[in-house]
Amino acid sequence: MSRRLSAIAACAAMASFAVPFAARAATVKVKLEDMTDHGVKKMEIVATPATVKAGPITFDIKNYSKYLEHEMLVVKPEPHGKPFPYNTKGNQIIESKIDKLEDSGDLQPGNKVVTHVTLKPGKYVLLCNEPGHYKAGMWTWLHVKG
Numbered sequence: 001m002s003r004r005l006s007a008i009a010a011c012a013a014m015a016s017f018a019v020p021f022a023a024r025a026a027t028v029k030v031k032l033e034d035m036t037d038h039g040v041k042k043m044e045i046v047a048t049p050a051t052v053k054a055g056p057i058t059f060d061i062k063n064y065s066k067y068l069e070h071e072m073l074v075v076k077p078e079p080h081g082k083p084f085p086y087n088t089k090g091n092q093i094i095e096s097k098i099d100k101l102e103d104s105g106d107l108q109p110g111n112k113v114v115t116h117v118t119l120k121p122g123k124y125v126l127l128c129n130e131p132g133h134y135k136a137g138m139w140t141w142l143h144v145k146g
């Protein structure tokens with residue numbers, strides 16, 4: 001990077017710090033749901049909005065299931081579109097082998113939790129790793145823009 005460009009970059013970085021926290025923070029509502037909930041056809045994670053600005057992000061998570069435990073993990077996708085390492089016997093992604101940035105912990109039916117994560121620009125996967133849930137389709141993309 002040239003000296004002039006790095007000076008501009010430094011100014012841009014300072015400018016972004018000058019923006020009040022409240023103006024930058026985004027909230028994503030996350031619904032964890034499945035067939036036990038009224039009118040829901042399959043296990044799913046619904047994130048609203050699915051695109052947010054980089055920086056501090058609040059996840060407002062609720063498990064809408066009537067009977068099942070769910071969770072929300074924020075994960076960096078594997079490089080080159082590779083699948084997540086998977087334990088077929090346990091029917092789960094191997095969490096020690098993935099780039100996990102946040103874990104809501106197990107949420108009982110009807111329970112809620114709020115978590116805060118600071119994310120850089122990129123594509124992330126929100127998923128539930130209760131046994132069988134990821135394979136059943138309980139995941140979605142989160143796009144974080146710079």
Ligand SMILES: [Cu+2]
Pocket residue numbers: 043069070071128129130133138
């Ligand atoms: Cu689940």
